[in-house]
Amino acid sequence: MILDGKKTAEFIRKNLAKEVAALEDTITLALILVGHNPASEVYVNNKMKACAEVGINVKDYFLEETATQKDVLNIIKESNEDPNVHGILVQLPLPSHIDENIVINSISPEKDVDGLTIINQGKLFAGLEAIAPATPKGVISLLKKNYIDIAGKNVVVVGRSNLVGKPLALLFLQNNATVTLAHSKTNNLKEITKRADILAVAVGKPHLITADMVKKDAVVIDIGTTKVEGKLTGDVKFSEVLEVASYITPVPKGVGPMTIASLLENILICYHNQKRLAE
Ligand SMILES: NC(=O)c1ccc[n+]([C@@H]2O[C@H](COP(=O)([O-])OP(=O)(O)OC[C@H]3O[C@@H](n4cnc5c(N)ncnc54)[C@H](OP(=O)(O)O)[C@@H]3O)[C@@H](O)[C@H]2O)c1
Numbered sequence: 001m002i003l004d005g006k007k008t009a010e011f012i013r014k015n016l017a018k019e020v021a022a023l024e025d026t027i028t029l030a031l032i033l034v035g036h037n038p039a040s041e042v043y044v045n046n047k048m049k050a051c052a053e054v055g056i057n058v059k060d061y062f063l064e065e066t067a068t069q070k071d072v073l074n075i076i077k078e079s080n081e082d083p084n085v086h087g088i089l090v091q092l093p094l095p096s097h098i099d100e101n102i103v104i105n106s107i108s109p110e111k112d113v114d115g116l117t118i119i120n121q122g123k124l125f126a127g128l129e130a131i132a133p134a135t136p137k138g139v140i141s142l143l144k145k146n147y148i149d150i151a152g153k154n155v156v157v158v159g160r161s162n163l164v165g166k167p168l169a170l171l172f173l174q175n176n177a178t179v180t181l182a183h184s185k186t187n188n189l190k191e192i193t194k195r196a197d198i199l200a201v202a203v204g205k206p207h208l209i210t211a212d213m214v215k216k217d218a219v220v221i222d223i224g225t226t227k228v229e230g231k232l233t234g235d236v237k238f239s240e241v242l243e244v245a246s247y248i249t250p251v252p253k254g255v256g257p258m259t260i261a262s263l264l265e266n267i268l269i270c271y272h273n274q275k276r277l278a279e
Helices: 006-022 036-053 069-081 100-104 118-126 134-145 165-174 188-192 254-278
Strands: 026-033 057-064 087-090 154-158 178-182 198-201 219-222 224-228 231-232
Touching: 006 036, 006 134, 006 254, 026 069, 036 057, 057 069, 069 087, 069 100, 087 254, 118 165, 134 165, 134 219, 134 254, 154 165, 154 188, 165 178, 165 198, 165 254, 178 188, 178 231
Parallel strands: 026 057, 026 087, 154 178, 154 198, 198 219
Antiparallel strands: 224 231
């Protein structure tokens, strides 16, 4: 069966729109984009559209490629201090002359809608209440909203990036799964993926996962997105794995829309953080 991320995300967005409409304040996200990376421009556009749809105001800062680290840090400082800005998002990657670590960690953790500051990563690691990165959060949300049990399941996450694989493994662990985290140095990947009740793949290698690597009736979450001949392609060979899996996410319309929905949820969490701090 196909796990429809688009439909689930629509449901979440509708509820968020109602929640935002009922608030006394206007929620504002500061969104910073440096340069003209075409993929980043598409992502930023999608995020702005989604914010507009649920009634979140976006203060956009579109900087030229030549902008300095200081320029970006100044905007973040101003946004950190502005009580009318509730969340801050810096679209990655940044041009190579800007240090991503320094920039991200200059965001106030309470306004860190991407959950990428070391404070939010540390909280997630410690099992404390944290703002979780949107893609892993979206994966867990997709499973829960579709009543797919996580507790006690053997979960294999392929890919260990700080943005996706690692936080996803932590979120599965928090949800009481037994987790294996695989990566490019993993020996006998197939033997490991075959044991998964839930297999989540975040690699960026089209069609890495074939039907023979998947246990019968497993739940397969394809996070990978690579442009192949102009078409967005996942890490899972969809047509053949569909025959083996009980549930599978398509690419597109799977994890992508859930990422955006989770980002919107994070913006709302940040808004409530500000309210709490102001009390
Ligand atoms: N749908 C969405 O909303 C969304 C959001 C974010 C990312 N993505 C997509 O998800 C994919 C992963 O993104 P990312 O940022 O996590 O990428 P990344 O930073 O490049 O990480 C890729 C991970 O895959 C591992 N890997 C590479 N080749 C492998 C192989 N043959 N077998 C097993 N593991 C392998 C790497 O292992 P090592 O650590 O050993 O190098 C690394 O941990 C990309 O396609 C990206 O576009 C989608």
